Amino acid sequence: MLLSGAGDALGYRKQLWELNESGPAIHQELRELGGLKSIKAELPDWPVGADTVLHLATAEGLATGKAGEELLHEVAARYVEGMKDMAGRRPGPSSISGVSQLKPGEEEGFRVPYSAEGTGCGAARRSMCIGLRYPKPDQLLSLVAVAVETGRMTHPHPTGFLGAVASALFTAYAVQRRPITTWGLGLLSEACPIARSFVRGRGFAAEEAERDWDFFCDQWQRYLDSRGLSYGVGPVSWPPTYGPGERDEAYKGFGPSGRAGRGGHNAPMIALDALLGAGADWEELMSRAGFHGGDGCAAIACCCWGLLYGAAGVPDGNHSNLEYRDRLERSAEELYALSR
Template sequence: MEGWASLEHYRAGMLLSGAGDAIGFKWEFEFYGPVIHKEVKQMGGLKKINVKLPEWPVSDDTVLHLATAEALATGKEDEELLHEVASRYKEGMKDMKDRAPGASTIIGASQLNPGSKNGYRIPYNSKSGGCGAAMRTMCIGMRYPRPEQLSTLVAVAVETGRMTHPHPTGFLGGVASALFAAYAIQRRPLTTWGLGLLKEACPVVKEFVKTAGYAVSETEKDWGYFCDKWEWYLILRGLSTGKGPVVWPAKYGPEERDEAYKSFSWSGWGGSSGHDAPMIALDALLGAGSNWIELMDRVAFHGGDSDSTAVIACCCWGLLYGTEGVPPCNYINLEYRDRMENSAEKLYNLSH
């Protein structure tokens, strides 16, 4: 794994994911990007944002990403791992005061029954296409980062995603976030990520769903939207062959990005669904390169579900670039920082 992400990159992935979440969460329910940019400017810019309690808590995204990461860090596998994750999700739901969890997450977690037969599965829910799985699975890519581990990454991302989001638009978002983290660790070119999701991961997911034998017909009926929307996005950005160069609009400031993210979305709230939270994250990564401030402008300061898009993009960015160029005040006093660093270390050791 020469040239791949180091332990420092793993730490940065978990930490910056939490930092992006906390910063994006501040404006999750402000629906106009230019207003957010103005407020950030009035604060003195990103470099002056000191992320600490009580003003900057992490949202449900990080609480559940940590639950997933700490379950994976036990080293358990297969069904034992799934029961462990389900148990930690139920525990995580006790830590949701003022963290704004979504309806599918609340309902799904309440139906989990870890320890009993198939207790990590819930009934199919045709309304569970939101981003609740996508926001908490990057650590799965950190645990299973090698190309030959794709089938394991998919199995774990699908089953943990379906614990709250059994609709394919929901759990495929979880697969996308896990896959993108693995791609970041592998140093795979960003222009290939979307194509890899569609052509490499999605067929494996489809096969896994059939083999696992749970909600097969419902999943197949609702399957098309996620892949169709991603194909549309790759055409839009000139990435259908995975080569680029990326095609950007002539003007792509805060206002234009708000409109673009709405066009990515299912219901007009960019990043709130399983397909478009990782899509906006990738869009921001493609546009920002190694510039943290530019990344946050694109992924955390927009009129959509800004914490969910940031939690994904910032994890991948940290895995790619570490903390270089990130103002320490953005993460040094972050809530649950110790847990993030500890789980990152354990995941790194398990993946090597």
């Protein structure tokens, strides 16, 4: 939870890097700042972004221990409250629109109408904690159900809410210590079929979701094929040169969304790509997941990385005075207690 927030703040840089379309330019500015080790991620210059505020809303809702529709109303209420804390944080249009339509406490008040526009990355970037609440293989049904329902509170299109499933799933896989090369295959062969059956069974916007379902899975299959991971065994196939400029071009090609990392399909895709390439190197992870053109995906990648490698290799300044550090740590402890 803590490193997810740190990655978000570092990649966001008070909107400056979030809005920068050039990875090489961001890396040049990073060098001028003295490198990642020189950055103290603290207010006023390094606030967390909208991702962390809404991730905390999800986590603190889950930490209440509620279940079923009671949990969904709780999370919806926390999204409404969280949206009051968005000055300077740049929430996405689907998150703004979706939360504005939520009516927690009213019948079906945790649902919003289906929208073909709800394909963005916002749900994916606030759902990692669902994998902390339901980290065990035998909890996959609960993980998928909660990710789908909380994801489509703002992103009712499958491309949007399946991004939430992906982020939650990858977090659970990190807890389970599943080889990273198997994560994408698990998403397509295990979680997505469960999500499809769940949506059909619930009956809400089932026809629309069915009509628009395949794009997410098709883009993920295309990515896995390109990396040699269709069977989950590797070795990973990388381009001969894959620096900041090449990654910018590659990320733009991870499914059409007009901006790298903007879609619910390609935000967790970039995060997984970064995890596959960085290994235990925090600076390399941030280079790949946070410091690129388009929407940074470090909130997702850093959550999984922290579970795999801990915080020992992370410069203290990157997280010691992080905004909302106490809340992030407290919610993590509460989720851990519930998951045991």
